[in-house]
Amino acid sequence: MxxxxxxxxxxxxxxxxxxxxxxxxxxxxxxxxxxxLNAPAAAWRRVELDVPHRKSRNHRGLDETIRLGKDYRPLSVAFVLTILLL
Structure with missing residues (x-):
């Protein structure tokens, strides 16, 4: 990481x-x-974080593909809404 x-x-x-x-x-x-936050509602999916003793386990996730630059291959990017807003 x-x-x-x-x-x-x-x-x-x-x-x-x-x-x-x-x-x-x-x-x-x-x-x-x-x-x-402007991603369409249909792009989001339910994500469950299976972590013991966690208050909130259900979140919304968004997966996208990006390029770091024209010379790089596409990479997957994931966003978890509750973590993003912290």
Whole structure:
């Protein structure tokens, strides 16, 4: 797992090319929040976080595909609404 400031797109691309699965945490900018909140209702799905002793286990999730730049292959991005708004 990487924080968005820890590495570069080029390094993430290298990990991807090696078949290494990674998670990166993106900064929750106002632009990103608006993009996610304006996604159509049909794009969201129910996500259950199976974590013991958690108050709220049911959330809404949004999956998208993005490119880090024109030279990179598409990557999957997932947003969980309750975490995004924290």
């Amino acid at each position: 990487f924080d968005s400031k820890l590495t570069t797109y080029k390094n993430l691309s290298r990990l991807d090319a090696q078949g290494i699965i990674f998670v990166t945490l993106r900064r929750r900018t106002d632009v990103l929040k608006r993009h996610v």
